[in-house]
Amino acid sequence: MLDKLKEGLQGAINKILRASSIDEQVVKEFVKDLQRTLLQADVNVRQVLDLSNRVEQRALKEQPPPGLPRKDYIIKILYDELAKTLGSERPVDLPASKINVILMMGIQGSGKTTTVGKLTRLMQRRGYKVGVVCADTFRPGALTQLRMVCSQIGVEVYGEEETKDAVQLASKGVEYFKQKGSNLIIVDSAGRHKEEKGLLDEMKQISSVIKPDLTLLIIDGTIGQQCYNQAAAFHQTVPVGGIIITKLDGSAKGGGALAAAAATGASIIFIGTGERIDDLEAFSPTRFVGRLLGLGDIKALLEKAKELEQEADEKKVQRIMSGKMTIDDLYYQMEQVKKMGSLRKIFELIPGLSTGVPESELDGMEERMKKWKVIIQSMTKKEREDPEVLNASRVKRIARGSGTSDSDVKDMLKRYRQAKTVMKATKGRELRQLMRRLSV
Ligand SMILES: Nc1nc2c(ncn2[C@@H]2O[C@H](COP(=O)(O)OP(=O)(O)O)[C@@H](O)[C@H]2O)c(=O)[nH]1
Numbered sequence: 001m002l003d004k005l006k007e008g009l010q011g012a013i014n015k016i017l018r019a020s021s022i023d024e025q026v027v028k029e030f031v032k033d034l035q036r037t038l039l040q041a042d043v044n045v046r047q048v049l050d051l052s053n054r055v056e057q058r059a060l061k062e063q064p065p066p067g068l069p070r071k072d073y074i075i076k077i078l079y080d081e082l083a084k085t086l087g088s089e090r091p092v093d094l095p096a097s098k099i100n101v102i103l104m105m106g107i108q109g110s111g112k113t114t115t116v117g118k119l120t121r122l123m124q125r126r127g128y129k130v131g132v133v134c135a136d137t138f139r140p141g142a143l144t145q146l147r148m149v150c151s152q153i154g155v156e157v158y159g160e161e162e163t164k165d166a167v168q169l170a171s172k173g174v175e176y177f178k179q180k181g182s183n184l185i186i187v188d189s190a191g192r193h194k195e196e197k198g199l200l201d202e203m204k205q206i207s208s209v210i211k212p213d214l215t216l217l218i219i220d221g222t223i224g225q226q227c228y229n230q231a232a233a234f235h236q237t238v239p240v241g242g243i244i245i246t247k248l249d250g251s252a253k254g255g256g257a258l259a260a261a262a263a264t265g266a267s268i269i270f271i272g273t274g275e276r277i278d279d280l281e282a283f284s285p286t287r288f289v290g291r292l293l294g295l296g297d298i299k300a301l302l303e304k305a306k307e308l309e310q311e312a313d314e315k316k317v318q319r320i321m322s323g324k325m326t327i328d329d330l331y332y333q334m335e336q337v338k339k340m341g342s343l344r345k346i347f348e349l350i351p352g353l354s355t356g357v358p359e360s361e362l363d364g365m366e367e368r369m370k371k372w373k374v375i376i377q378s379m380t381k382k383e384r385e386d387p388e389v390l391n392a393s394r395v396k397r398i399a400r401g402s403g404t405s406d407s408d409v410k411d412m413l414k415r416y417r418q419a420k421t422v423m424k425a426t427k428g429r430e431l432r433q434l435m436r437r438l439s440v
């Protein structure tokens with residue numbers, strides 16, 4: 001599966017591993033290799049640029065945790081960014097205690113009907129009582145096809161050969177299975193109309209009538225580039241809750257998977273890997289990327305990186321606990337927490353930082369926080385390690401260098417001291433919790 005993409009990525013990685021030292025040029029070349037490979041795999045240009053820019057920026061700017069070679073760290077960055085593009089892992093989470101409705105959406109030939117069978121089988125095994133509705137009134141023989149698929153697994157299909165109103169059919173079918181006591185109703189839909197707009201309108205109407213708990217977009221993994229626009233068009237019509245990429249068993253280039261996920265922001269939940277009813281796999285972005293990059297090596301590398309990062313964190317916590325927090329440590333925490341969300345959160349999460357700050361002032365603090373970053377960047381290494389050396393003239397210099405005022409600098413120092421005191425007093429307990437939360 002996805003042999004070309006795999007080959008390309010592994011080639012780029014091998015080149016990095018063989019380089020005698022990592023400088024800007026090696027990184028740039030690596031990023032070029034990466035771009036070429038992704039483009040060949042039919043990932044769309046904008047996405048390729050986004051992804052490769054992020055990899056380049058991080059590879060050039062970030063420091064690997066002590067003990068981890070820069071080469072390995074760059075591979076980890078690539079892994080992170082690829083996995084991030086594919087979204088987070090999302091199991092299907094539909095409470096069996098209520099009636100759930102799933103709407104299948106996608107163009108003709110993408111694999112909707114086949115996937116209905118696969119999904120039904122899988123959900124049956126998980127204990128759901130499944131009913132299937134045929135709302136494809138466009139394709140001749142659609143009902144017969146769906147019945148054939150579902151007869152293999154003894155599942156009833158609601159459909160009417162004569163009715164041409166798909167919206168009405170969907171609604172009647174859902175009602176039918178509700179009365180019958182099903183707790184999962186899967187609605188198969190048409191994938192083609194005389195014009196695209198007709199199809200999208202129909203989807204919108206079906207969705208507003210049956211009010212699905214989950215709308216799944218089925219995408220053919222072999223179509224590459226077009227995935228992006230297709231997924232975006234559906235998503236604008238009916239928000240996509242999850243994606244299933246089919247036909248990843250054949251000569252799929254794989255770019256489609258990345259494209260569809262990016263166009264909708266939805267996660268890929270399953271992938272289809274064959275025509276048989278059991279050929280459906282739960283999708284895990286990390287496992288997928290692991291496979292692409294060559295799992296054996298990457299797994300060991302990731303574990304090592306995590307260990308070293310934790311070790312480095314632990315050392316920081318130790319230092320901070322013993323009352324020796326430097327400004328760099330504070331900065332590091334600010335950066336770490338920022339990855340989690342808003343600046344406001346930083347205040348709530350870094351122990352001591354918001355102590356004594358009234359709720360009403362918290363929002364204004366966000367602005368202040370931005371200033372602190374520039375202030376910290378204007379300090380020398382020595383000053384960051386030992387802020388007690390800061391006298392009036394140094395404060396003036398920093399204020400001037402960062403385009404802030406003396407009182408801004410003093411305010412930052414005051415907060416730093418406060419945070420330091422609180423962390424020492426709580427023996428870093430809260431901080432440790434914070435680090436733990438960050439490392440998952
Ligand atoms: N190899 C392979 N073929 C698939 C897969 N999923 C669907 N197909 C085939 O794709 C074709 C179209 O599937 P169908 O379910 O009718 O698509 P629909 O028009 O969206 O309902 C059929 O020939 C299926 O057998 C898959 O995961 N792998």
Ligand SMILES: [Mg+2]
Nearest residue numbers: 112113136142
């Ligand atoms: Mg179909």
